[in-house]
Amino acid sequence: MSQRFIVTKEHHRFTEFADAVRRGHTIGLCFGSAGVGKTLSARRYAHYEKAHDLLTYWGPRSDNDAKIYAALNQSRTVLYTPSVLTTPRTLKDELTQAITRTNMCIEQHLVPPGTATPEAWGWRHGRNYVELIIVDEAERLRPAALELLRDRYDRDDIALILIGMPGLEKQFSHYPQFYSRVGFAHQYRPLGQDELLFVLERHWRSLGKTLDPDDFTDAQAIAAIARITRGNFRLLERLFPQIQRVLKINELDTITNDVIEAAQSTLVIGVT
Incomplete structure (x- = not known):
């Protein structure tokens, strides 16, 4: 891997x-x-x-x-x-x-x-x-x-x-x-809220961005990812390459709720 x-x-x-x-x-x-x-x-x-x-x-x-x-x-x-x-x-x-x-x-x-x-x-x-x-x-x-x-x-x-x-x-x-x-x-449990936030901060940083939970757009994005993945680490790792792809194709700079929904639509999300 x-x-x-x-x-x-x-x-x-x-x-x-x-x-x-x-x-x-x-x-x-x-x-x-x-x-x-x-x-x-x-x-x-x-x-x-x-x-x-x-x-x-x-x-x-x-x-x-x-x-x-x-x-x-x-x-x-x-x-x-x-x-x-x-x-x-x-x-x-x-x-x-x-x-x-x-x-x-x-x-x-x-x-x-x-x-x-x-x-x-x-x-x-x-x-x-x-x-x-x-x-x-x-x-x-x-x-x-x-x-x-x-x-x-x-x-x-x-x-x-x-x-x-x-x-x-x-x-x-x-x-x-x-x-x-x-x-x-x-x-072995799924990621809790604090851990999910920690992992998301790492992913935001890998894309050259800073995650701010107090920012409304970022807070929406965090909530959307939490709802989609339910703390499942594998789904999270599969979702982010698609988020990066959506940003690049659409020449976007901000990870929004719409970007996440578009990324989700390209994945087959099973029951977690």
């Missing part, structure tokens, strides 16, 4: 939740409506933006990879998203590969090649550095896949977070062996 990450109160709450799960070596459930920012926060926490290409394609190394090794050492986290048709065997193989590659990167940071004897390389002797697995789109998991994750949690003492839509906690309550190990549940 190329969009600039905006640190919100909900992201801070997610970070505190993930830290607690990781420290407690327990299982956590994170649920919230589509588009509120759950996946973005998980990717940020796991430094996935930096590490995605290296962990996915596993190609030749470069000097810049040292920053990725350091980031993975800091997070000690693997982010995994199962596909719709992921089987338990596929999950096992893909998760093992992700953990193995992450361990190798962390070890590259802790013991760079040529700085120690082979005996100092902990991972090659079975040491695991990964402390947390985050599984996004967890509703896709079948009962056998849940059992596999529970077994890995029990055997390897790696904390686990499952992310999904509201109702996730009720879905997993039907699996007592898994649910009895859940230590934390976290609801």
Whole structure:
């Protein structure tokens, strides 16, 4: 994703939740409506933006990879998203590969090649550095896949977070062996009014403008965006490129209620 990450109160709450799960070596459930920012926060926490290409394609190394090794050492986290048709065997193989590659990167940071004897390389002797697995789109998991994750949690003492839509906690309550190990549940909420204003100020600034809530035109624009998005972060991020487009096409300088309505008309706005 190329969009600039905006640190919100909900992201801070997610970070505190993930830290607690990781420290407690327990299982956590994170649920919230589509588009509120759950996946973005998980990717940020796991430094996935930096590490995605290296962990996915596993190609030749470069000097810049040292920053990725350091980031993975800091997070000690693997982010995994199962596909719709992921089987338990596929999950096992893909998760093992992700953990193995992450361990190798962390070890590259802790013991760079040529700085120690082979005996100092902990991972090659079975040491695991990964402390947390985050599984996004967890509703896709079948009962056998849940059992596999529970077994890995029990055997390897790696904390686990499952992310999904509201109702996730009720879905997993039907699996007592898994649910009895859940230590934390976290609801990821839409942006509140103060947070929405903070994010809008950033967007106004990116367009070279200043947002003034006391100005009648700006106040109308804020109200229109709040009504359209209902604090949904994804809808907000989709709306602003269209606002910029409407301004440019019509050679306008001010973001008005009419501009926002025109931008909205180009989008398919689902239920938030």
